[in-house]
Amino acid sequence: MAKVLVLGAGVSGHTAVMYLKKLLGKKHDIIMVSPNSHYQWVPSNIWVGVGLMKPDQVKFKLKPVYDKKGIVYKQAMGISIHPEGDNEIESPYVKIRYVEEGKQGLEENVTYDFLINSTGPKLNFAATEGLGPDKFTQSVCTYDHAEHAWKNLQLALEKMENGEHQTFLIGTGHGLATCQGAAFEYALNIAFEVNKRKLNKLADIVWISNEYELGDFGMGGAYIKRGGYITPTKIFTESILAEYGIRWIKRAGVYKVEEGKAFYENLEGEYLEQEFDYAMLIPGFKGADMKAFNNAGDDITNTVFAANGMMKVDADYSGKPFEEWLASDWPLIYQSPAYDNLYASGIAFAPPHGMSKPQKSKNGTPIFPTPPRTGMPSGVIGKIVAQNVVYRIKTGKGGHPHHATMAKMGAACIVSAGYGPFTGQAATMTVSPIVPDWNKYPEYGRDISRTVGVVGLAGHWMKLFMHYMFLYKAKGKFGWSLIPE
Numbered sequence: 001m002a003k004v005l006v007l008g009a010g011v012s013g014h015t016a017v018m019y020l021k022k023l024l025g026k027k028h029d030i031i032m033v034s035p036n037s038h039y040q041w042v043p044s045n046i047w048v049g050v051g052l053m054k055p056d057q058v059k060f061k062l063k064p065v066y067d068k069k070g071i072v073y074k075q076a077m078g079i080s081i082h083p084e085g086d087n088e089i090e091s092p093y094v095k096i097r098y099v100e101e102g103k104q105g106l107e108e109n110v111t112y113d114f115l116i117n118s119t120g121p122k123l124n125f126a127a128t129e130g131l132g133p134d135k136f137t138q139s140v141c142t143y144d145h146a147e148h149a150w151k152n153l154q155l156a157l158e159k160m161e162n163g164e165h166q167t168f169l170i171g172t173g174h175g176l177a178t179c180q181g182a183a184f185e186y187a188l189n190i191a192f193e194v195n196k197r198k199l200n201k202l203a204d205i206v207w208i209s210n211e212y213e214l215g216d217f218g219m220g221g222a223y224i225k226r227g228g229y230i231t232p233t234k235i236f237t238e239s240i241l242a243e244y245g246i247r248w249i250k251r252a253g254v255y256k257v258e259e260g261k262a263f264y265e266n267l268e269g270e271y272l273e274q275e276f277d278y279a280m281l282i283p284g285f286k287g288a289d290m291k292a293f294n295n296a297g298d299d300i301t302n303t304v305f306a307a308n309g310m311m312k313v314d315a316d317y318s319g320k321p322f323e324e325w326l327a328s329d330w331p332l333i334y335q336s337p338a339y340d341n342l343y344a345s346g347i348a349f350a351p352p353h354g355m356s357k358p359q360k361s362k363n364g365t366p367i368f369p370t371p372p373r374t375g376m377p378s379g380v381i382g383k384i385v386a387q388n389v390v391y392r393i394k395t396g397k398g399g400h401p402h403h404a405t406m407a408k409m410g411a412a413c414i415v416s417a418g419y420g421p422f423t424g425q426a427a428t429m430t431v432s433p434i435v436p437d438w439n440k441y442p443e444y445g446r447d448i449s450r451t452v453g454v455v456g457l458a459g460h461w462m463k464l465f466m467h468y469m470f471l472y473k474a475k476g477k478f479g480w481s482l483i484p485e
């Protein structure tokens with residue numbers, strides 16, 4: 001009997017654990033350790049943040065699903081990984097700390113044969129002074145943040161209804177933040193809601209981003225096919241913002257926020273300020289702050305994890321200049337080079353390099369988006385890691401027949417641009433591959449026949465359909481595995 005431990009019940013880890021149980025059945029133990037008692041469909045938090053969905057519509061309790069499937073669930077945080085065991089415990093283990101009511105603070109060592117780290121991003125509000133829902137800005141990264149954001153957005157809308165002008169500042173809250181797509185979606189949804197209430201004349205909506213050009217989205221931008229033309233995402237994004245009446249500040253690294261004021265540095269090295277009444281700024285992301293120790297108790301965190309706390313896998317981390325990086329530097333199987341039974345999936349794996357060209361301000365401050373790992377690749381990676389672990393358990397061999405490199409994989413992203421059965425809008429983009437491959441596709445970096453963008457009502461319906469479809473899948477209901485990641 002094998003024991004597989006998965007840390008983090010998000011898009012990637014939850015996908016992994018569901019496939020592990022489905023493919024391994026009752027003979028093997030599958031354990032999930034994750035602090036939040038709920039699964040959340042993160043993309044729909046945007047709609048919670050504009051009051052069009054309640055948190056209960058984007059989340060469900062994990063325990064009943066795991067009980068039904070026979071997955072052991074521990075509501076706890078992974079604290080440290082001990083891949084060699086130690087003097088007392090022979091087997092590899094993870095030290096966990098419970099957050100569950102009644103067990104809070106209790107620690108346990110959970111042994112494993114295989115470990116999948118899917119702990120996603122730690123929202124690093126602390127890296128920007130004054131940032132975050134406890135301070136001066138809103139967030140839509142979790143359903144409770146989004147609910148809080150909606151409460152404050154309502155106040156701003158009420159003020160406008162009483163004739164008061166409001167400035168909305170939406171975008172990235174750190175020079176190296178990623179997830180521009182989510183912030184972009186939120187900016188468009190706010191503009192849509194303001195417009196719906198006919199309050200546009202009282203609103204100044206400002207998009208602030210660390211991108212060199214708009215539409216970079218942390219993937220170095222893209223050329224997309226749109227209605228028979230090939231357009232850079234810069235034009236695509238700027239025209240959508242212009243259509244929604246949103247002005248923009250680009251090449252900006254926000255470094256401090258005070259009540260009603262964001263301070264940023266731009267690539268010119270200027271220190272500037274932007275006032276706001278309401279701000280939603282995405283924080284920088286880092287890894288889950290877990291430590292690692294060898295069997296002698298020595299700290300090997302730097303061996304297992306990269307400097308940003310994300311886990312090193314089968315990628316090329318040699319730090320070549322940006323111009324020399326290749327698509328093939330990206331990982332195939334997400335296995336730790338240090339321990340062959342240790343994997344990282346989703347945002348938890350350390351990318352080998354950025355897709356956006358690194359930029360520094362004249363003062364030396366790095367200001368550029370770090371690479372995103374959106375829902376689709378996170379789910380696909382969770383699945384193939386699970387399939388490879390199953391293969392190893394069932395055959396006893398060390399091979400990995402399943403691969404999922406972001407340098408070959410495509411991704412679809414539907415950016416909601418307003419909610420409503422007849423008036424809803426979304427920008428639908430597919431890119432293939434996610435990581436540009438300039439050797440294979442010298443003209444556009446990607447397969448232009450599969451890299452497309454359209455805006456319209458159909459996209460809204462697709463986004464809504466995906467909301468229900470992915471929640472159905474995540475609940476493990478009949479036929480769930482037939483629904484693609």
Ligand SMILES: Cc1cc2nc3c(=O)[nH]c(=O)nc-3n(C[C@H](O)[C@H](O)[C@H](O)COP(=O)(O)OP(=O)(O)OC[C@H]3O[C@@H](n4cnc5c(N)ncnc54)[C@H](O)[C@@H]3O)c2cc1C
Binds near residue numbers: 010013118120
């Ligand atoms: C507002 C928003 C909108 C988005 N919209 C889209 C979209 O439209 N399309 C798209 O493709 N992508 C979208 N994304 C990105 C998508 O949500 C992520 O790509 C995806 O959630 C990443 O999956 P993950 O499993 O790696 O991380 P997560 O989904 O964040 O899951 C990580 C899990 O690990 C748990 N965890 C954290 N620390 C520990 C620990 N120490 N021990 C154990 N567990 C731990 C967390 O509680 C969480 O359950 C959006 C993101 C945001 C923030």
